[in-house]
Amino acid sequence: MISAEFFCAELDRHGYGFFSGVPCSFLKGPFALLEQRGSYVPAPNEGIALSMAAGSELSGVKSAVLAQNSGLGNLLDPLTSLSMAYEIPLLLFVSLRGWPNAEDDEPHHAAMGAATIGVLESVGVAHGILKPTEQSLTALLARAEEERAHQRQFVILVPAKTVGTCDVPAKPSEALLDRRTAVTALARHLDGALVYSTTGMISRELFGVRDSGRNFYMQGSMGHAIGLGLGTALNRPDERVAVIDGDGAAVMHLGGLALVGERRPENLTHIVLDNGSYDSTGGQRTRGSSMRWADLALAAGYRTGETCRTEAEIDDHMAKVADLPGPHLIAVFIAKGGATPPRVTSAHTNAEVTARFKGEVALSRKDLP
Numbered sequence: 539m540i541s542a543e544f545f546c547a548e549l550d551r552h553g554y555g556f557f558s559g560v561p562c563s564f565l566k567g568p569f570a571l572l573e574q575r576g577s578y579v580p581a582p583n584e585g586i587a588l589s590m591a592a593g594s595e596l597s598g599v600k601s602a603v604l605a606q607n608s609g610l611g612n613l614l615d616p617l618t619s620l621s622m623a624y625e626i627p628l629l630l631f632v633s634l635r636g637w638p639n640a641e642d643d644e645p646h647h648a649a650m651g652a653a654t655i656g657v658l659e660s661v662g663v664a665h666g667i668l669k670p671t672e673q674s675l676t677a678l679l680a681r682a683e684e685e686r687a688h689q690r691q692f693v694i695l696v697p698a699k700t701v702g703t704c705d706v707p708a709k710p711s712e713a714l715l716d717r718r719t720a721v722t723a724l725a726r727h728l729d730g731a732l733v734y735s736t737t738g739m740i741s742r743e744l745f746g747v748r749d750s751g752r753n754f755y756m757q758g759s760m761g762h763a764i765g766l767g768l769g770t771a772l773n774r775p776d777e778r779v780a781v782i783d784g785d786g787a788a789v790m791h792l793g794g795l796a797l798v799g800e801r802r803p804e805n806l807t808h809i810v811l812d813n814g815s816y817d818s819t820g821g822q823r824t825r826g827s828s829m830r831w832a833d834l835a836l837a838a839g840y841r842t843g844e845t846c847r848t849e850a851e852i853d854d855h856m857a858k859v860a861d862l863p864g865p866h867l868i869a870v871f872i873a874k875g876g877a878t879p880p881r882v883t884s885a886h887t888n889a890e891v892t893a894r895f896k897g898e899v900a901l902s903r904k905d906l907p
């Protein structure tokens with residue numbers, strides 16, 4: 539195993555001065571150390587991480603991006619049409635979830651796990667797979683230097699258990715609510731609604747608190763729960779639709795929020811659980827300051843926007859908007875961390891989640907007058 543300290547020291551030795559990315563638990567140690575040192579700027583999505591790193595390179599600072607392979611789709615456009623097209627060299631660390639054996643990881647990583655290396659090869663980006671030794675990191679960074687000499691990019695692929703983690707002192711949270719209490723309180727008001735929940739711990743929490751065929755646990759596709767909710771709300775005005783998002787996921791594709799505000803489906807409620815962190819990948823910071831969600835939603839065109847910090851506020855507000863036309867946005871500030879909820883895949887395959895959800899929706903359609 540390569541220690542996070544050695545990993546960062548090697549980057550220092552090669553003169554890297556700016557880092558951005560979106561976290562993966564495989565790189566938890568480096569994310570924590572780089573953030574502590576102040577040279578890392580968390581990005582809302584991998585494409586912006588890459589374009590920011592390219593801007594940093596243009597300003598004369600050697601830069602690197604750290605990402606999960608699930609984010610490869612987000613970064614391919616600026617990788618190919620910006621960094622490659624304009625000959626801006628960059629170093630990328632991309633974790634290999636779902637590789638080498640898809641069955642050792644969650645099913646939503648299977649396709650990208652198998653495809654990551656081929657995708658890089660098809661666009662012609664040089665890459666190497668990191669082994670859990672210091673020599674391997676040193677050798678791959680030397681290869682990155684060779685590519686850099688020709689204004690080219692280099693991707694270091696990071697499999698599981700290759701880079702060590704490190705302890706980072708936790709900052710005390712001002713939030714009173716924990717995730718389980720917040721989801722339990724929200725679920726009390728979601729009976730009968732079709733509920734889309736975002737990737738990671740939030741879906742697992744909803745599953746643990748109140749499993750239902752009317753819940754669609756969207757593991758993977760970070761930032762796209764609102765798209766699912768909007769698509770259903772527009773096409774089934776007879777259904778109440780709720781989306782339970784994370785702050786990291788909501789910011790990743792904030793354009794979805796703008797679209798909700800433009801289409802204005804009355805039957806859609808968008809809930810954002812804001813813990814200021816990417817809790818599901820190790821609690822890395824999402825933003826330095828809280829988003830003013832209610833202002834943002836109203837500016838985009840939502841009919842109501844509200845912020846809740848306690849269970850009583852959730853109850854009051856969810857009851858208030860139940861009979862008002864939406865779209866509504868409800869941001870709930872919660873503490874990061876908490877007990878680890880069960881995996882949805884311990885009880886249902888993804889295909890089962892889809893089948894029973896579609897069954898529920900079809901059933902209610904038959905009931906339409």
Ligand SMILES: Cc1ncc(C[n+]2csc(CCOP(=O)(O)OP(=O)(O)O)c2C)c(N)n1
Nearest residue numbers: 608609738760784785786787815816817818
């Ligand atoms: C495109 C993409 N990038 C990165 C990840 C890895 N990932 C999975 S869950 C997660 C954190 C989600 O954060 P947030 O929405 O704030 O919810 P929380 O984990 O805090 O509950 C990340 C970064 C991913 N699944 N997809």
